[in-house]
Amino acid sequence: MKITKSIFGKEGNDIDKFNELDLDERSIVFYSESSVILYPYVEEIIRELQNRDQKICYLTSSKHDPILKNESKNIKVFYIGDSEIEKMKFFLRLKAKVLIMTMPDLGSYHIKRSKIFPVHYIYTFHSMNSTHMDGTNYVRTSLFRKSTLDQFDSIFCVGKYQVQEIRATEELYNLNKKNLVECGYGLLDKLIRLRSSSAQQNFLSQNNKKKVLIAPSWGKQNLLESVGIELVKILLDAGYHVTIRPHPMTIKKSPKVVKQIKEKFEKNPDFDLDTNVSSLEQLLSSYALITDWSGIGYEYAFVCERPVIYVEVLKKARNKEYEKIGLEQFEISIRDKIGEIVSIQNIENIPERIEFLYAHINDFENKIQKIRNDAIFNIGESGKVTANEIIRIINEKA
Template identity: 25%
Template sequence: MTILLEHAVAIPYVGLYLDPGTGSLLFSLIAGVVTTVFYSAKGLYYKLSGSAKGAVGTAERSVLDTWSVVIYSEGARYYGTFKPLLAQLAKARIKTLYLTSDSNDPGLTAHADLTTCFIGDGHKAWALLGRIKADVCISTTPGLDVMQFKRSKQVKHYMHLVHAPTDKAFNRPYSFDYFDSVVINGPHQERTLRFLENLRGSKPKQLIMGGCLYYDDLVNQLRNLTPERVSPVKTVLLAPTWGRNGLLSLHGSKFLHRLTQQDINLIIRPHPQSLVSEPALIQELQALFPGNLRLEWDFSPIPFEAMAKSDVMISDISGVIFDYAFLFEKPVITVGIEPVREGTEASDLPYDPWELTVLNDIGLRLTEQDIDRLTDYLPTLTQDERFKRNIRALRAEYVVNFGCAVQPIMKAIKPLIEDHANVTQPFAALERRAE
């Protein structure tokens, strides 16, 4: 059942992307309080009146039912992370509600046995999330109880899914402090989260060594992948992060000009958040470098196809470089920038974040000027088996349950569900497969 609440309330709000830790603090606090009060009053009205006026009220009351599991997604780009988990929750007949802030999220229609709902974005979404009732709420959204994403008093347990194999040190401060549990990918993430707990004296969280969920689906896609035709001209995938540490923000047209002068096919894939947070930059670069036979702009929600048909990736400090390396065992060129640490968890660490320590193992680190000689480096990168061996060793050590993360994560969810005894058989089957 799919519920749409995009017209649930006519409150003026700024229609921009607002994730926890961004935007004006004063505006966020005031708007959040006002919206929460409105929703609370509205809910009290429905409760006292005993009936909702029209379909919207009925839909909202359904969303605010009591659930075993509530999953919140910020949008379609995170559906790949939740997809394996949603499928298993449906198979186990667990009462699950999938909430998303993206009306185009495929999760709204892909799981007929689950209730799904588009709840809009901004303060409207945060206010509704503050009123849900569930045994466990699962999300990839950081910053619980830091700004807009507030804990509901009627949710017993909040679980964060780390959706990249980096150690997340470049997240904003307190991104994970107030979750009850965090599903991690490997020992490097455990090290950072435990260090920050000790530094701040915060309550230790349950750390679930589950793995990276979206690899489950991508590994299945890899098994069915038709090999690309080998071309004498190498295809380079440029996939930078967004914001102040991103290549396009730092070097923009100058960097793209250097790339387009090379004898390569170039796929430019901006980070999906760039389209939201820095659209003017992307539009300007598209106008300066329009698509042609040798240049392609890729805005698809999933980078799988672009990864598959490229020979090497160029990026910065972004989780996508490890997706590329671990899934396709292809090398990565990282441009030698020093990421800005101020205002991130990394500024509190006495050691370099994990992702900075392994860049030479998965490929080459080049300067911006080195890009002028990119084609000189490509034969070494694509033919040296050392990089493939390094990638396999890193994946084995730092990405637990590669391609089969859903089983241990479901096993961790089981004791958090109040009526888990009713779903023993489906869970037992999952546990046998995990063994």
């Protein structure tokens, strides 16, 4: 799918050009923040909307957004910069029928609801995680922000567990009831399609070594910051080709950690540092995946139907009140079913566990398929379902 080239110039000029559009040209607006690129998570939705001749605007605050390198007459792309003050002014005066984004905390920081137009705000997830453990998804402990999603009108849910969690949270904290839509996960659909259409995957590097991908979450206790150097050394010494893929927020917030690992291993031909999180090649071509609490574990398991090695670092629970919800987190409930959990004290055993798990891969395939199909909405059809809902909303506002 081709997308419009950015109207690069001054940031203010891009904003002005967007504001000059007629309302029917900016009925459907997507916004991508600078730290988490939106496009990979909404590509299936955009494709389906384009197939129906819908006019789309895509706003981005990242100069590295891959959508800026493509061209199409069907979608207009605007780089609006990353100044918090300028973004606040812009969004307060936004005119659009719907705004779709993966950035939570609407109304709490620089992204405010429009003061001049009844925009319908839609949240779409950038992982398959539960909503009530990781505060980037839902409840926070702040007295003023019991929910990071409470200002949204609609939430496009990945699976039934998210619907249950959000409804339980709304009831517990007496929050506004939102329009919860059973959508699915577009990135999962794309990955499954890519895998099924490709030839037999080669899991070996150019040096004929099995490729292992380390892709952790972010935060001070994440796998990379806890034992990153030690783990890479163990795997290299065991004869694997190792790729590190840091979380975008680790690159942004902890560049020294990434630099330290790079400088330690960059001269080793069996080591790669991959900072292009929108690239799918590494995920699909990895013999094994090692992670902690990152949602990439479910993507790898559900797409490749291969087990995941989870290193047990401190649980990432930005919402300290998650236990009040009374529901076990999806990511906790399935970890030992789609892979194996290794304590951080036993990472030296990971090479042995990799060989054991992947020698018994048939034991996992059927189990992973059943968990995926039972938990996730509309596999293979999420783009169509989500596009239907967006069109329904804008038609209601006509």
